[in-house]
Amino acid sequence: QVQLVESGGGLVQAGGSLRLSCAASGLTFSNYAMGWFRQAPGKEREFVAHISWWRGSTYYADSVKGRFTISRDNAKNTVYLQLNSLKPEDTAVYYCAARFRSDQDYALGYKYDYWGQGTQVTVSS
Numbered sequence: 001q002v003q004l005v006e007s008g009g010g011l012v013q014a015g016g017s018l019r020l021s022c023a024a025s026g027l028t029f030s031n032y033a034m035g036w037f038r039q040a041p042g043k044e045r046e047f048v049a050h051i052s053w054w055r056g057s058t059y060y061a062d063s064v065k066g067r068f069t070i071s072r073d074n075a076k077n078t079v080y081l082q083l084n085s086l087k088p089e090d091t092a093v094y095y096c097a098a099r100f101r102s103d104q105d106y107a108l109g110y111k112y113d114y115w116g117q118g119t120q121v122t123v124s125s
Helices: none
Strands: 003-007 010-013 019-027 032-039 048-051 057-058 068-073 078-083 092-100 118-125
Touching: 003 092, 019 032, 019 092, 019 118, 032 068, 032 078, 048 068, 048 078, 057 068, 078 092
Parallel strands: 010 118
Antiparallel strands: 003 019, 019 078, 032 048, 032 092, 048 057, 068 078, 092 118
16 A cells, blocks of 8 residues: 655744655655645645656746755655745645656646645744
């Protein structure tokens, strides 16, 4: 059974930093591209970042480019999202997602095969 478990969320002041982790189990992690999405109250889920399954190429939403960094450690079956220079508008539940061997349409959530349950990030002004 595939499981994705996010951690690292919390309450932080504007300008602060957090590091989110997503630990995967039940799959061959190196075969999966990984993405981070977020959903704020009353808003639709939106793409945040994606990391390729084999080249480690990374892609970001314009709203987070230069502030967030996605990375992966295949030995630990874990993907990370480093959040810097946080803004109140970054407040959301952050989800990680996995998809098998594809980077196409990385911003489309329905293209992903597995999802975690999310971790709350709250940025106070």
